[in-house]
Amino acid sequence: MKFASTILLLTCMGMATAATPPVVSDTDLVMTRQAYGETRRNLSIEGKPLTIAGQTYKEGIGTHAASMIPINTPGGYKDILCGSCGIDDEAAGGSVRFRIMSGTNVLWESPLMKKGMPAAPFEVTVPVDAKKLYLMADDVDGNDNDHADWVNLRWKLSRIKAERRAIPERVDASAFGLKPGIREDQTEQLRAALSAMREGPWIKRTLVIPKGEYHFYADKALRMSFHISNHDQPVIHPVGVPLADLGNVTIEGNGSLFVFHGSMLPLLVMDSSNVTVNNLAIDFERPIYSEAKINDFTNDGFKATIDPKAFPYQVSDGKIQFIGEGWTGGITSAIAFRKGTNHIVEGTSDIGYSGSVEDLGKGNILFKGWDLKSKGLLPGDTLTLRTWGRPHPASVIYRAKNTTLNNVAIHHSFGMALLAQRSENIHLNGGGVFIRKGTDNVSTSGADATHYSNCKGLILSENGLYEGMMDDAINVHSTCLGIQEIINDKTLRCKYMHGQSVGFEVFLPGETLRFIAGPTLEPGEKAKVAHVRKLSTEEVLITLTTPIPSNVRVGDAVENGDYYPAVTFRNNTVRNNRARGSLFTTPKRVIVENNNFDHSSGSAILLAGDAQGWYESGACEDVLIRNNTFTNNLTSRYQFTEAVIAIYPEVRQLQNQKEYYHRNVRIENNVFHTFDVPLLFAISTQNLLFKNNKITYNNDFKGWGKKPFIFRRCADIRIIGNQVTPTRSWNIGDCDLQQTPESEVSFK
Template identity: 40%
Template sequence: MISLVLLTISINFSLTAQNSTKTYKLTDYGIKPNTGQNITPLLTSVLEKIKGKTSAMEGVVIQFEKGRYDFYPEGALKRTYYISNHDQDNPKTVGIEIEHFNNVTLKGKGTDLMFHGRMLPLALIESSNVKIQDLNIDFERPQIAQVKIISNDTISGSIVFETAPWVKYKIKDSTFYNTGEGWEMQPTSGIAFENATKHIIFNSGDIRVGTKGVSELSAGKIIAHHWKNKKLIPGTVIAMRSWHRPAPGIFVHKGKNIRFENVKVHYAEGMGLLAQLTENIYMDGFGVCLRGKNDPRYFTTQADATHFSGCKGEIVSKNGLYEGMMDDAINIHGTYLKMIKKLDDRTVIGKYMHEQSYGFDWGNIQDTVQFIKSKTMDLWDAKNTIVSITPIKSNSNDPIKEFRIEFAKALNPEVDPSKTDIGIENLSWTPSVIFTGNTIRNNRARGALFSTPKPTLVANNLFDHTSGCAILLCGDSNGWYETGSCRDITIRNNKFINALTSMYQFTSAVISIYPEIPDLAGQKNYFHSGIRILDNQFETFDKPILYAKSVDGLIFKSNQIKTNKEYPAFHSNTKRILLERVTGTDISNNQIDGKAFQPM
């Protein structure tokens, strides 16, 4: 086990040695705030000009003035990007692209970048030493329709709701469609919020929304004749949504040394930030958040606030605010390939399995890999090294789904997909993590997900009314195919307030250590190890605090639990601490309501 005492942040995000750093003011190029004009094509042209006259030894600062800048799809770049954990539809319409551009800073002054239609606001592609500073990303017309319940007739099964002032809609064949600039959609699901607190309604989860069988009573006021849900009392606010996630607010691909300071994403139809195959990412004051306490919106992004797939080096998130998103605050993982064929004792075919995770590179020559039995999540001891990896395509324009991979050493004869399902994990592309001083609140699903064997510190965060579990350590070579095991993680000095108010996947306790293991009884080894949960405060209305499965080495020590009556207890897990196939435990010096607590 690697001690976190040895973990240091060694990322140097300063620009590489340069002869000079030059500042370009966009106002000098006719790009001015608050005009309402479409700046997309002009900014694209200006960025190309600046890049064209910048040498490798120069740094560039591109300065936005304070105010609002509008970006429309007209004149935007069209790009084919395969983005992990998003819909793989192409092309994407890109607002700002930083591609093969190093030592560059996009600097605002609390500047608002307002996007229209369906766009990918900011793409950072194969660039290094990039800083994004003091910028806000938002959309004029979000694809989530916010409505308020006016009345609820639970006997007849009809609900009257009113759309928020900015929501545009039409009713066609008695069906409600949310409409925007060049798009329309029928919401199929929803998240219900308390009007005053913006907490998600207790024990509601994903609700069915009444968008079929509707009629208009007056402008903005609609009756859903067949919508029945007694939890939706008048005043309840619903974020009505679909399951589409075409693009994140910020996309980082094959970058190195990427820094975000005081950047806010107020809405995106996918995730707030998605980074893949990137080395070293630093976020200070990053937010996927509302525009303050008086923001009339209750929601932010359609999916995760931040998500990191197949990254390495160090990922740092500190002093962030993540709220109102329709999924997790942070998710860090790699991707298992499924071994579908063994060509010889050194060569296999590996395949991306999930429909939202394919099309991008998976590994490089000299990367270290390991192999896992999908049913038991047991690892073979022997690691191996890639000596060649080649995408397999029928046509050159096809997205990458399969690879032919040759390894340096002969494989164990048991590593054979004809005998058992096997996942392949790339260990070279796994990061260490610092997640400190963040606030996560009023969001759907879960708080923070970590799946990396490298040292991870989760400290001094506030998890306030995450509707699922607050922290999840997962690992799955069967459904999402998201790697892998945690080997060295410290969770300390965090405060958890009334997590787990609804049920979602893997949400068995406030802290849930839940690798997906179809055959736990057949497992020989342990998936996770080196987990330390120390000096945390839990304020909770229900029983489950910690659930752990398949762990070797678990410390739960010096934690304080305070019970309350904000909601009724409802969880099917009625144990404070529930362990399944866990060894090497130290559960000591914990208190509940000021008294010693020893559940074992």
């Protein structure tokens, strides 16, 4: 014990020993979310010595608030993290509050730190069985001078086994003060219950939520900072229910409704394994988008009713501003839903907003200079009044393994309803994204219902209902990076190319990198990643274990060759949504079966891929689309929606391709109830089968006057055994062939 005591003393004095692991690893630095610049080891954000209140520190981490560094704990012992933190002297000013957090709670918080204040020391005991801690530097005033330093970080390694409380396998959340049926904030009570679930994480435990309605408010949420793919990248995500650093835990909701107040992220599953959420619904007291019901039309506009209780607003100087809980917003566009059916009004798509408003009182608004009558709208139709903002998803799965959501319903979200990234094996069963019974709403999530970026294993989504979304029911893809510079024979400088998909770790050391030819989108060679240095939110340096292939050029792209998921999407209903029903871009097997795509206003299914816009890659190699029903899709036009089933990789130089992008797509035994629109559109696809499908044409909407099949540089196409009503037999005349010889299409 004398030797152990000596180690404790040395580590707290900042003297490194062979027995003490580093607190922050190089991998942690890659996973750090930082508002500006590069997170640096032993240097400030500007690359200078770490200096706080005139004292220079040899060891530490220089960051810029807001920032959050995830770190691994030694685990299982009564260990202590010690060190200091403060504002670096190089800053012109700034104010930061430092926090050390477990997956659910703030373990230590500094006073408000300003430039010139001595570093604040801390000693934080690691919670029992916590495998992760999060070092948070919180920018409290939005000052650009928040140069935040963590210095002399050390573990006190006691090697004394931590004592665990006797937690039963089923825990009643009400024992921690959680109360249904009241509008008081239940955040702290629920987080206390979640913290208890971490004690003995490898023993299966269930947290039981008594059935009821519970309210959670943004001002009590856990303030965290991390990048979320395909979103607006706010500096802070206020997290309502953080299921972080948990293992073998089930949350049993018993049909409860969680109502969230303010702009926030309701549910987070992060750095966890084997987490299951059952029988729970998520909604917001005040949705991000407002709804207006058209009453009648005027010469240059229309009169509408907006429920001032559900969608508070104010009108000033001819402009309407919607008021939320801690936020305000206007209108950039609208989506129109038909009275009685909730179908998106045909031929409308995104309706750009213009004009002015006049408040007529009692929820009645006169919209001037906004002609909707000519677009076919009718009295009784409802407009979802929206912006393009998407600050927070309703749920996020990040660096998690084996996550299951059973009968989890999401009724509204401030972005996508569910966003998963860097995760493995996700199962959605039942539930979905749909309008809550008893409400008069027509819309649900602010973007996609479910979205998967750089995941692996199996994504199984079944038995769900998806309606009223502002985008796809499911979107699966990789996020690739653009090559900006070839530094040397093994090192690349790469960039996140879309502003809403930045910062999260696309590559870590030891993973596989795959090259993509930018102009032709052809997949290239693979290589192993030796080292990753995150230069900023937008750029990384990637060093490989082997030389870069000689044909790689600036303007090409790179994707992670390990993070491709297989996908099964089955027994779901997708209806009355904007844009597309489903989108898949992955080389692993994709099965889309027994689904009902009902008035999804764009394409029902899209196979995509690009290295020039969103940089969403993953060429499909095995896709089976069978036993689905397609009913009157394509009533409006959106990007890439050229047919009921569209295969649309964005290839800049299609004429220069030597290989095909997608391959092995089988479309079998489906039923199409459709007006006259193309059934199948494909670009750069090889081995394409359209077999034994039943197609019944109707006159429900105006046809497009195009051929049922459109192929652009495709090969090995078979169209066989299909039944068409009114009866006819297809032949080569039913195909629009672009850069595709007739010999590549067979009807036998």
